[in-house]
Amino acid sequence: MRFRQAKWSEPLVFELSSKGRRGFIVPSIEEKVKSIVGGIKIPKKIRREKSPKLPNLSEVDVIRHYTRLTEMSYGIDNGPVPLGSCTMKYNPRIAAEITSDRRITDLHPLQDQRTIQGLLKIMYLLQKWLALITGMDYCTLHPAAGAHGELTGVLIIRKYHKIKGQLNYKREIIVPDSAHGTNPASASMAGFRVVEVPSAPNGSVDIQALRSVVGRETAGLMITNPNTLGLFEENILEIADLIHGVDGLLYYDGANLNGIMGYTRPGDMGFDIAHINIHKTFGAPHGGGGPGAGPICVKDKIVDHEKNISLKDLLPGYIVIYDEKKNMYRLEKPKHSIGLLKAFFGNTIPLLWGFIYILMLGSKGLRKVTEYAVLNTNYFMKLMENVRGYSLEYGEDRFRKHEIVISAKNLAEETGVTAEDIAKGILDKGFYAPTIYFPLIVKEALMIEFTESESIENIERYAEILKEISEIAYSEPDKARSWPVNTSVKRIDNVRANHPRTLAPTWRVYLKKKNGLL
Amino acid sequence: MDNHPWIPNSTDDVKRKIMEKLGISSIDELFKDIPDKARIERTEWDRLEIGFGKPISEIEAKRYINGLLEKNKVFDPPPFMGGGSYPHYVPAIVKYIVSRGEFLTAYTPYQPEVSQGLMQALFEYQSLMAELLDMDVVNASMYDGASALAEALLMSIRVKRRKKVLIPRNINPFYREVAETYLEPHSVKIEYIPYDRRTGLIDLEELASKLDRETAAVFIQNPNFFGLIEENALDISDYTHKHDALFIVGVDPLSLGLIKPPGELEADIAIGEGQPLGLGMNYGGPYLGIFAVRYDMKLIRQMPGRIIGLTTTVDGSERGFAMILQTREQHIRREKATSNICTNEALSAIAAAVYLSLLGSDGIRELAELIYYRSHYAYELFKRNGFKVDIFEADFFKEFPVNFNGLGISYGEIHEKLLEKNLHGGLYIREWYPELGETALFAFTELHNVSDIEYLIESLKSIVGV
Numbered sequence: 001m002r003f004r005q006a007k008w009s010e011p012l013v014f015e016l017s018s019k020g021r022r023g024f025i026v027p028s029i030e031e032k033v034k035s036i037v038g039g040i041k042i043p044k045k046i047r048r049e050k051s052p053k054l055p056n057l058s059e060v061d062v063i064r065h066y067t068r069l070t071e072m073s074y075g076i077d078n079g080p081v082p083l084g085s086c087t088m089k090y091n092p093r094i095a096a097e098i099t100s101d102r103r104i105t106d107l108h109p110l111q112d113q114r115t116i117q118g119l120l121k122i123m124y125l126l127q128k129w130l131a132l133i134t135g136m137d138y139c140t141l142h143p144a145a146g147a148h149g150e151l152t153g154v155l156i157i158r159k160y161h162k163i164k165g166q167l168n169y170k171r172e173i174i175v176p177d178s179a180h181g182t183n184p185a186s187a188s189m190a191g192f193r194v195v196e197v198p199s200a201p202n203g204s205v206d207i208q209a210l211r212s213v214v215g216r217e218t219a220g221l222m223i224t225n226p227n228t229l230g231l232f233e234e235n236i237l238e239i240a241d242l243i244h245g246v247d248g249l250l251y252y253d254g255a256n257l258n259g260i261m262g263y264t265r266p267g268d269m270g271f272d273i274a275h276i277n278i279h280k281t282f283g284a285p286h287g288g289g290g291p292g293a294g295p296i297c298v299k300d301k302i303v304d305h306e307k308n309i310s311l312k313d314l315l316p317g318y319i320v321i322y323d324e325k326k327n328m329y330r331l332e333k334p335k336h337s338i339g340l341l342k343a344f345f346g347n348t349i350p351l352l353w354g355f356i357y358i359l360m361l362g363s364k365g366l367r368k369v370t371e372y373a374v375l376n377t378n379y380f381m382k383l384m385e386n387v388r389g390y391s392l393e394y395g396e397d398r399f400r401k402h403e404i405v406i407s408a409k410n411l412a413e414e415t416g417v418t419a420e421d422i423a424k425g426i427l428d429k430g431f432y433a434p435t436i437y438f439p440l441i442v443k444e445a446l447m448i449e450f451t452e453s454e455s456i457e458n459i460e461r462y463a464e465i466l467k468e469i470s471e472i473a474y475s476e477p478d479k480a481r482s483w484p485v486n487t488s489v490k491r492i493d494n495v496r497a498n499h500p501r502t503l504a505p506t507w508r509v510y511l512k513k514k515n516g517l518l
Numbered sequence: 519m520d521n522h523p524w525i526p527n528s529t530d531d532v533k534r535k536i537m538e539k540l541g542i543s544s545i546d547e548l549f550k551d552i553p554d555k556a557r558i559e560r561t562e563w564d565r566l567e568i569g570f571g572k573p574i575s576e577i578e579a580k581r582y583i584n585g586l587l588e589k590n591k592v593f594d595p596p597p598f599m600g601g602g603s604y605p606h607y608v609p610a611i612v613k614y615i616v617s618r619g620e621f622l623t624a625y626t627p628y629q630p631e632v633s634q635g636l637m638q639a640l641f642e643y644q645s646l647m648a649e650l651l652d653m654d655v656v657n658a659s660m661y662d663g664a665s666a667l668a669e670a671l672l673m674s675i676r677v678k679r680r681k682k683v684l685i686p687r688n689i690n691p692f693y694r695e696v697a698e699t700y701l702e703p704h705s706v707k708i709e710y711i712p713y714d715r716r717t718g719l720i721d722l723e724e725l726a727s728k729l730d731r732e733t734a735a736v737f738i739q740n741p742n743f744f745g746l747i748e749e750n751a752l753d754i755s756d757y758t759h760k761h762d763a764l765f766i767v768g769v770d771p772l773s774l775g776l777i778k779p780p781g782e783l784e785a786d787i788a789i790g791e792g793q794p795l796g797l798g799m800n801y802g803g804p805y806l807g808i809f810a811v812r813y814d815m816k817l818i819r820q821m822p823g824r825i826i827g828l829t830t831t832v833d834g835s836e837r838g839f840a841m842i843l844q845t846r847e848q849h850i851r852r853e854k855a856t857s858n859i860c861t862n863e864a865l866s867a868i869a870a871a872v873y874l875s876l877l878g879s880d881g882i883r884e885l886a887e888l889i890y891y892r893s894h895y896a897y898e899l900f901k902r903n904g905f906k907v908d909i910f911e912a913d914f915f916k917e918f919p920v921n922f923n924g925l926g927i928s929y930g931e932i933h934e935k936l937l938e939k940n941l942h943g944g945l946y947i948r949e950w951y952p953e954l955g956e957t958a959l960f961a962f963t964e965l966h967n968v969s970d971i972e973y974l975i976e977s978l979k980s981i982v983g984v
Contacts, residue, residue: 005632009836013642013875023876024609026884029891030968037894040776040887041913046740046749048778053649056878063611066872070620072635077619083628090524091623094576100613103587105798108597108605110945112937118589119801132566135558144661144803145861147848158703185848185858189672191703194853232551262563263549269556279861283524287616287865288624288636289658289824291804294861316699339699343602343664343692343791344802360579362569365522367560371545372525378548379536399540399548427632435628438849455526456535487631489838490831497829497840500815504828505655505842507645509813512654518813 003430006071007488013065014507017055023062053508072488073288074432080458081432084403084447085180085228087258087280088432095283095356099349109344113330119348120329124320126355127295133358133366134254134274135267136297141346142317146255148341149275149294150186150222155338156273156298156314157220157249158190163303163336166247170219174243176205178229178439183222183253192219199441203231203394205239218246224253225269226260228439228447229393230377230400240270249273249301257281258451259374259401262367272299272311278347282354293350309336316341370402372452376459377404380450383463389414389470393442403449405442406466412444417473417480419444424483424491425469431462522573595970597942600745600917600961602663602690602791603799606772607964612796612872616865626824626864630840637839640864641826643871650774650874650882651788652781653810657823659863660807663791664693667737667768668700669809669822669857670787674735674764676820676856681706682732686720688713688746689739689768691950706734718746718910720754729761735787739768740777744959745893745917746910747777755784771795771808771870773915775886780810787811796873797866806866819846822857824864885964889916892971893962899975909954917961919954920944925982929956935981941974 040047057065075081081088098104107116127139143149154173161170173187174195184194195213200206205223214221221243225233233239243250252266252274258281266274278284279292286292298311316338318331331345361369377400384390384404389411392404412418423433423446435447446466450459473480484490496502504510512518521528527536542548549557564571574582596605616622620635627633644656660666671683683701685694687710694710701708709728714721720738729736736758740748748754751767758765767780769790780788792806793799811817827842848855877885893916900907906921922929929946936943944958951957962971 010635010638012638012645013871014645017878021878022881023878024881026877026881026888027964027967029888033891033895033968036898037891040890042747042776042890042915043749043913046747046751046778048774048776048782051879051883052652052774052779054646054874054877054879054882056880057875059611059876062872062875063614065875066611066615066639066868067618069635069639070615070618072633072638073620073624074629074632075620075623075625077623081625083625086625088625092524094579096617096622098580098583098587100617101587102592103590105608105800106592106596106605107590107801108599108799108942109603109802110599110601111591111593111597111801111942112933115591115593115937115942116589116801118586121589122583122586129568132568144665144863145859147858147860148661148665151858155699155703181847181849181852181855182858182860184853185851185855188853188855189700189703189858232549234551234553237553237555260549260552262560263558264552264556265558268558285623285865286625286861287863288621288633288640288868289626289864290862291865292861339702340692340695341665341699342662342696342803343690343805344662347803348801349804356579356583359569359582360574360576361522361524362572362574363563363566364571365573366568367563368522368525368528371548372527374548375533375536375540375545376527378540382539398551401548423629424631427629432625432632433629452525452527456532484631488634489631489836490833492630492838492840493829493832493834494840497827497842502829503842505644505818505825506641506648507828508648509654510828512813518654 003486005486005488008068008072010065010068012507014055016057016061016065019056021056021058023057023059079431080454082434082448082450084435084449085255086435087449087451089283089451090453091283091285092357095353098356099352104352117329120320122352122355124322124329126351127320129358130276130295131297133261134276134297135265136274137300138312138315139295139297140315140317140319141295141351142341143294143296144342144347145290145292146275146277146294147182147186149296150182151189152296152316152341153251153273153275154187154190154192156311159314159338160249160303161219163309169217172217173219174213174221176223177441178227179222180228180253180255187222199394201394203229204233204235207235207238210239210242214242214246216246218243218248220249220251222251222253224256226256226401229405230403231395231398232401236269255280256402258370261370263370267299272301278350278354283357284350284353291347291350293347314338318345369452373402376450376454377402380404380448380459380463383460387467387470389473403447405439406446407442408444408446411470411473415473415477417477419446421480421483422446422469425480426465427484428486429465431465593942596965598960598962598966598974599942599945601945601959602692604794604961604963605799605965606794608796608798609876611876612869615872616869621865621868634839637826639868639871641828641839643867644826646871646874647808648810650771650779651810652779653788654813655818656810657821657825659867660809660823661863662803662805662807663789664696666789666807666809667693668697670766670789671697671701671735673820673822675704675706677816678734678764680732680734682709683734684709684711684728684736686711686713686738688718688720688742688744690743717912718744719748719750719912722750725754729757731761733761733763735764735766737766737768741770741773741915744910744919745914746912747915749912751783772886772889775883776890786817792866792870795870797869804863804866806863806870820856821846823859823862888964892966893917896962896971899971903975903979916963917959919957919959921954922956927982929958932981936977939977941977
């Protein structure tokens, strides 16, 4: 397969503007309306005088412009996107059709609940299925993304300790050094101090180190399992006991759920709170950065016996309840909720996408998803054995789950060709690059996750490409620095992009700087 | 049948080939490291009622879901209701572009060279929004308007190192609740400024009495929750800046065809809900959190969220786009990041870019005027038919409150009767504004034409008997 990405040198939409052109007809204001209303009465001091400097294009201009831009983009529909921890799997098209149905898109979030019973039933079932999949008791579909779910989770931890009257000393959230950056960031947004624990040589959390930091101040631990190295934390039950022993809560980062479905569940491992990335594990598309949906599920753990408060009462947003007597679904705000984290119910479209994915696979299908995701990872690991320049850093003798992290440290040291160069070389072959330089504990990291969606041919080809890159690195290392050449542009100047003098976050800033106005 | 269309390797041959390579005789061997006590047995998992237990076909799924969707009611005309989400027209081209797989199924553009089109579209969103807001720097989106406000308040706390913010009572109550949730861990004092009972606008004296050197930021929503235009915004801006606090302005982007944009109001931060710009109401999401700041490096460095910047290729030969100022973000800065946001609403931002490109400078003004006229037409009809709409004196855009006190019928009953006529009325706001009694907020957009409005008023007349 040879790859050449489209290249249009497409001007900015502003540069395509032509005075007087129109892309959309706004209905004219009826004479009757005009005469009854009289005119616009907005006081002068708040009335906009200068029209916004938006470009003027015809409908034809607009569709061509954006179609060309799509042709210079790359999604899972174009080819493999094996970004580790991003779980870029196929987004079943049937869901695109259903989620664009008027009976979904035209529903107002404050519409009478009796008029959206179909949607509420869908969301009720989704809550139930997610609880079963994660082994938890209750779920909220409110958070808009994984990190939003994490914030929700740590706010629940906060409220748990607050109700118990111990927030004054429960100040710390522990995260492993291999954690996603969102974990420490979420913990600190919820007002906690972050304590990092190192990984042991086998890739798991260093239990001794963990023991030494767990104490009275521990509010909770955030961890993903399998971890970002793709390795299962074998000591998870011990870790759970350790955290529960000091009345901390165990938070499950669901980013890597694709590696365990049908084999174990966060609830079975002792977790109290878990988030789920609908746009990862459950097939909703990622839209070039979003939207996502990050439901949170909790165990029905007691917070306050006397007041009869359990974790489910702290959930944010609106929970769908089935009222048997009335045979009706309705929304309920939990009585001790941490509050709302966004206006309204949740990100309905991705949630519905996830519902369809789960509906069409069922329990057995979901386990199969995990089985093939894991088979694919390990097949790739075998193919990469003894390829010059690459190595496995942690737990060399262990099977991986959903993803694998390969270090190009040797290649970089011996040839100067870095993980970034390798990534660009992969792009040139028509495949997307892995997540690079993450997790931070692996030097020159290439983090690769094929999911269940990739065929054996693509996995073999990917390994082949990495091998070819290694060969070139050792024979003509300079060549690697010129990659990519088959993408719509060559390597991008990040220094210029970030330099205060040339920094251009918008077209107007670019123009102002060019004209010496900024 | 073992193979599944979404799992290309699920054939016996491939499975065998992979297992041979791995030297395993059972897939379970790949999961040996899961402790027994944490394991769910195959039979137990299979018994869980997830979906139908096993894969079903597209034909079956479509039929099943269709049956459920039948139980959702789409109102024609659309609900006369806003409160933060509005029925607006979504042009066909907007839907088409965001359904293209190259955008829809892409990840965050970590590899810029192969994602230039996506990045250009996001840069264009930022640039178009910058013009609409008259602000220099716009990020590539937040979750929604409410969380954008919460992040703006957190940002003002960081920038000013002060622990108090002022929020008017006449802003969207959902936004208030989200702000409270986000601020709670940071011991920030939120003081609510009452509204003037006569105008419905922020009470300037109350504002003056609360604004001091401890105040990090003052927020106004324009139009406010009642739909009223905060005509004193410039005075509030001056006053806020005299106290060296940040001025945050929240907007309905469509109103900016008529109302002074945050930039002209000298806002330091602008936020808003982008849903009116080409997004469905979607039962609450995905929406589009707008977030913008003045060009001031002190502010820019404290911004949350992703930003796409214009640059060149390394060889300087052509234009290119890159993610910029990433050292603010969680994947680099971890617990010291300006926010934990990672996934945002990029596709919604692209929808808004396409929408604004279609409308252009004239279209956005014309649409704002149409909405202004339609909503004022409804107001006049209400008034002429004896309904109490002159609750507040200030002018409004798109929505306004209607009071049903003293008619011998609650708004709940009116709502029921409207439903019987296949109409969905306004938003009952007593929960948040008990002082206004039986009041509902009615919203009118380009989707409510003259006969829809007249039908609503006639129906209400016959229900309440005025």
